[in-house]
Amino acid sequence: MSQHTQALAAFLADLRYEQVPAAVLDRTEDLFLDWLGSALASQGAHPIPLFERYAEKMGPAEGRSRILVSRRSSSAYFAALVNGASSHLVEQDDLHNSSVLHPATVVFPAALAAAQDLGKSGRELLLASLAGYEAGIRIGEFLGRSHYRIFHTTATVGTLAAAVAVGKLMGFDKEQFINLLGSAGTQAAGLWEFLRDAADSKQLHTAKAAADGLLAAYLTADGLSGARNILEGEQGMAAGMSKDADPRWLSDRLGERWALAETSFKFHASCRHTHPAADALLALMQRENLTADEIARVTTRVHQGAIDVLGRVVVPQTVHQAKFSMGTVLGLIALYGKAGLTEFHTHALTDPRVGQFREKVSMVLDPEVDGAYPQRWLGRVEVVTVDGRTLTAAVDDPKGDPGNTLSRAELEDKFRRLVAFSGARSDAEAGVLIDRVWRLRDTYDLGGLA
Amino acid sequence: MSQHTQALAAFLADLRYEQVPAAVLDRTEDLFLDWLGSALASQGAHPIPLFERYAEKMGPAEGRSRILVSRRSSSAYFAALVNGASSHLVEQDDLHNSSVLHPATVVFPAALAAAQDLGKSGRELLLASLAGYEAGIRIGEFLGRSHYRIFHTTATVGTLAAAVAVGKLMGFDKEQFINLLGSAGTQAAGLWEFLRDAADSKQLHTAKAAADGLLAAYLTADGLSGARNILEGEQGMAAGMSKDADPRWLSDRLGERWALAETSFKFHASCRHTHPAADALLALMQRENLTADEIARVTTRVHQGAIDVLGRVVVPQTVHQAKFSMGTVLGLIALYGKAGLTEFHTHALTDPRVGQFREKVSMVLDPEVDGAYPQRWLGRVEVVTVDGRTLTAAVDDPKGDPGNTLSRAELEDKFRRLVAFSGARSDAEAGVLIDRVWRLRDTYDLGGLA
Known part of the structure; x- marks a missing residue:
């Protein structure tokens, strides 16, 4: 295994809340609110009810994790699945430019579902989500432009980003993160072919990336081992799915460069x-x-x-x-x-x-x-x-880019418009949610975030 | 979409029990018994209990589908997941040579779990499994040797094979099969990198292929659309994951050549x-x-x-x-x-x-x-x-190859040895299971197959 994957795994294991600059924590909350709006905006819109019905058919009748659009509860796996599908439908979720990754729609569904399942705090949720962004963005940059020509990076890399967020919630050490990347990376899938037909795969991709990443983390916590060099190995992701991978991105300025803060908000509701x-x-x-x-x-x-x-x-x-x-x-x-x-x-x-x-x-x-x-x-x-x-x-x-970003007032306005669009929540309820998100770092019970 | 994918989807939709030669039905039962033995042989062996615990954590407490190693029940998704993991552990499950696909460990877990869930008969299970073999083997041949160098064909193609089996159980028409291939193909994943570290991904691969294929079929039945040209399209599976794909394999002698009957039984317990x-x-x-x-x-x-x-x-x-x-x-x-x-x-x-x-x-x-x-x-x-x-x-x-195959007596002997190896069932219970499999085509309640 190269020094780059080693360094990334060590960074993820060692990352502490106290070392994160306040502006980065603020931005993580901004991105979380922005994500929540996208998830709620899709209530009732095809194909989201299909994922809700699938969760009802295959999952438990209730659980500790919340499905946002329906206000129902389920196990963490199905909450991640449905919330992953629903937050990528209206094309309003965030994007990181140089990785061409939409981090929110894969990281937050997995992190929130696992945090609710495991009884974690708002600080732990923020730190875990940050870890997912930092890893996912660097892995997306590593796989390069050739990967994105055929593969939907948010689906493939999203699986690893979601897995890392849940692994961080679970307090993984470096060794566990290495195994986790292996088990998440070998599940990474998602092809652009669906776009030609306007097929529903975009939602399937983010649903599965969030849920598969979560699955990888739960199995890793229980002792499942994974390939130790899934990113750079001779039969790994770059070997199979990229022509211009550059491993230096994996360890690019870890702990100095906060890739999460480079993420763009979407202003227009289009690609x-x-x-x-x-x-x-x-x-x-x-x-x-x-x-x-x-x-x-x-x-x-x-x-x-x-x-x-x-x-x-x-x-x-x-x-x-x-x-x-x-x-x-x-x-x-x-x-x-x-x-x-x-x-x-x-x-x-x-x-x-x-x-x-x-x-x-x-x-x-x-x-x-x-x-x-x-x-x-x-x-x-x-x-x-x-x-x-x-x-x-x-x-x-x-x-919406970092150099021309949205203020909290603009984010609140966007959130209220998204929620009103679907009618998933009343405007008063939207106001309560906004308030809860701005106090996330002092929240100990995440059950109310739904 | 090319004539080859079209022809394959039409064949799958039109395939009727009455047109299948008796020898092919016999061989489907042979392969089913052989698969059942592999699944039971892994009881208690790492990492199978991890998948069982995951199913207990994320799935319903009980359901209509059976988890073979534990004799518990769950929803179809988790039965497919655990049975998919368990039947590929002891390296005794079948293999189709020219596709380098292990069909049983992905097709039967999905088909049995869905058949039990949907209350289907033994004949419907056999026909659906045959459809999964015929499609999976041809798609494996289509993707070619370059695919297998990096990707674990049983994981990638296995997702489509499992999906097709469940789609056939659900009575899909040609249009539904086209959508199904799209939604299954865009989830296809699995890299060989784990082999270097003897990591547990092989079981993760077959678990996920069976379960993801089943997920694709249930969502397609409910109206999820998929890419119409996932196999051959410019941003599809062959474009992203093969250098020597040949579409002619997809429609190779459909209805004349029974690829299932070319499948080899494993005699030695090794790769x-x-x-x-x-x-x-x-x-x-x-x-x-x-x-x-x-x-x-x-x-x-x-x-x-x-x-x-x-x-x-x-x-x-x-x-x-x-x-x-x-x-x-x-x-x-x-x-x-x-x-x-x-x-x-x-x-x-x-x-x-x-x-x-x-x-x-x-x-x-x-x-x-x-x-x-x-x-x-x-x-x-x-x-x-x-x-x-x-x-x-x-x-x-x-x-074990078709030209040097195992007789039913040899298959029964292998089954009893596999079951005795783990102690998952008594020898008397093994005898009952053998009897049930040989009468599969006259069985209307598949609940007893566990």
Whole structure:
């Protein structure tokens, strides 16, 4: 086993609450609230009830862990499964840029379910979640861009991130973390193929990553051994699922660089690959005082990953697919000034002007944008107006990125909008939840977080 | 989607009990009994109790599906999980040569658990299991040798095979099978890296393949959609996990070729890659009337896959690892005339003569053997005697292969030995189980199969 995996496992075992900067703890709470909103926003929406019914069929009638959308309880495994599915549906959960990992939707479902099951405190939950972010982000960076071309990193790496969070809750030592990575890594799965058909696998992926990671941790705690070099070994993850893996990422500035704090909040309710262009178009239209009618063509200059993920969707057939259609997203921005959940559900497929605008939009690969990716997600658009002018705009930090982040007031507003969208909780209940999350580090009974 | 995946899904949907030749049904029962013995043989052995405890912790206290080793009941998911783990531990479960898939340990746990849950008959169980074998074997062949170099085919392809069996029990149509393959394929995982450390992942792999396949089928029945081209698509299984995939295997002689009937029974209790050489050495020693003492060196001429899988184990530290040590297996054959469960547990690590014999054994790549593999597993050994003679032997059909298969009497004997090894059932109970399996096609209540 290389020094890099060794160092990562030692860091995870040794990480103490007291060594975490206050700003990082604050941000962990921010991310937790943001996640909770995404989970609740999907109540009642396909395919979430399928996972709820599966949990009822296969799991115990009740348990110590909470299923957020239904307010039911179950064992930790099924709570992680359903909460994992539900928090990745509305495309509002967080994203870490350089790893292309959505950490919240895999880390928090597993960590919260296990913390409730094991009677852990808010501080332990925060520390465990931080461990999951730090490990998952570095493993995602390690596997590189070639992995993401075929594999859904949030599914594959998500299994390890979720496992690490639960292992930290259980107080694993270095040796246990090594075994845990082995048992989680050998379960890592998730292919992008489903996107072409707008199939329901995205929710299956996050459900399974959270639940499988939790399973790996419980079995490791009981003595299951795993491959000691699952990341870097000759028949391990990088060997099978990457062409450009770089082990140095695994131990990158452990304890100095807090990767969690680099995580971006999602402002628009669409695939993150559309956000830089959406922000750039919005900036251009505001600067030039343009309306949608005055735009003849939009060329978005993007990185290859955007073309890989978004290129599949030509004419979206579902709201979910619309979130992966660059033209639809820019159409909503141009016509409504935003691309939130409400705009997607009310206008994306039914307003003919959105469909017309979509036809005006194209993507081209831009070497500068591609070279900066995935460390930076640059927004570059070129607009040709109906009266023949060519205008350009550039945004270097899309809204929600660390350099242009959301304030607690903005996060609370987003949370209330997400909860109101599905009606999963009343606005008064949303207020109570917000208050509980901001006091998480002084909470000893996590049962009320549901 | 290609014609090959289409044809496979249509075949699975249309397959009827009445069209299956009697010999194929007989063989399905043979394989079922053989599987049942492997599952029961692992009672009490690490890591099986870990999976039992996990099922107790996360699952319901009781249910309609049976956990074989413990005689407890649970929901179908956990019965599939524990039975999947337990039937791949003692290395006595079946193998299909050209796909390098162990079908029984993934297909039967899922099919039996779902059949018990859904109140299906013995005929429905046999037909569903056959569907799982036919699909799994062809998908394994499709993914090719490059897949098996890094990925544990029984884990990856096993997820799809298990899913298909449960889907057939549920009466899926072609469209449902297409969605099912998508949801199962995107969960397919399992890396060989654990072998180097003799870690417990092999049982985790088969447990998860059976359980994940079952999960995919239950969710598909409830309306979850999956990628429509998960096998052949640009971001599907072959794209991510194979370099030599050939789609023609997917539809190879559907309904004419019964791949299930090509499945080999395991005679020796070791990794199947050791069997051809073990049979050849046994034949040579019998022919020449040689004892172990008279042998100075053994060179086994093998295929590359044997070197990939067995080359990792130099000096075995555990009984399980000993089953992957060519020298240890041949030592048991030379000294005891067989390499069954009892020989492994009593002599493999403790008899110093076995260790000495192990040092006399080497493997070399043989172009003829490698060229025939994986369709045929040829046994070729060269022995140099203490008195300086060089002797060779060749076995073209190792014991247990279709051309040299086990009779029902031999299968019953193997079953009774497996059950007696762990003490999971009395010999009288073993006799009752044998009788029940031979009457499976006339059984309407599968609850008694445990």
